[in-house]
Amino acid sequence: MSKTVLPISLEFFPPKTPEGVIKLAAVRQQLYALKPQFCSVTYGAGGSTQQGTMEAVHAIMSEGIEAAPHFSCIGASRSSIRAQLASFKDAGIRRVVALRGDLPSGFGGSGGEFGHASDLVAFVRAETGDHFHIEVAAYPEMHPQSRSPQADLRAYMAKVEAGATSAITQMIFNADAYFRFVDETLAMGATIPIVPGVMPIINSSGIIRFADACGADIPRWIRLRLQAFGDDTASIRAFGLDVVSRLCEQLSSGGAPGLHFYTMNQSVATVELMRRLSA
DSSP: HHHHOOOEEEEEEOSHHHHHHHHHHHHHHHHHHHOOOEEEEOOOGGGHHHHHHHHHHHHHTTOOOOOOEEOOTTTOOHHHHHHHHHHHHHHOOOOEEEOOOOOOOOSSOTTTTTHHHHHHHHHHHHHHHHHHHEEEOOOOOOEEEEEEEEHHHHHHHHHHHHHHOOEEEOOOOHHHHHHHHHHHHTTTOSSSSSOOOOEEOHHHHHHHHHHHTTTOOHHHHHHHHHHHTOOOHHHHHHHHHHHHHHHHHHHHTTOSSEEEHHHHHHOOOHHHHHHHHHH
């Protein structure tokens, strides 16, 4: 008998070239066999990929899958956010990933009228009521800019209290950190679903660099194994599948409400991970 497989969602980033657009379209078709609940599309610092984000969102929706644009507020005004919400409504978008976001490199202006993601969530709710399913970010290992774990939990709670519908975590490799975070937020009265973010291990240097940049912890034993493989891509991918499939099993058996895959615009690893989970 096959196992019960958790609901999944997928994240993509906007391609930068026409070739990338074609490649991502093929990748999406391979991943749609997994029946994702929705696909999110990232948004560059200060909205620098806004056009590409929306082009990818429209393409996904035209393929019959719900799409959720990342929606950042740093540097924005109330009028600009109001205009974006109107364009989302006109496009038929019903789900957004609400983030504070980062200012573009070298930006000398102010942070705009929104200081925190919770301000954006509250504004969206005030402007549009329950029209949008609002996803927010969660950081089981603490946001790299937070002063303390307690401050980070308070920031998360502010987003929940402002009207978030559900949350997606930063990528994790430690199931204990995820479950501890869930327990702590439940103790503080937050009951919205928190879906763990999972990053397939495709190469070692890229994932280590990404983790270091965003403050996610790669356990020392995993990091050392990856570094020891050097340029042996086959061994890295085989090891990565073993590690991440075990993580997904722990998350599933522990009661996670779903899995959000950071696909890096590739399909093979995510498809294999789901095959293992359902076997």
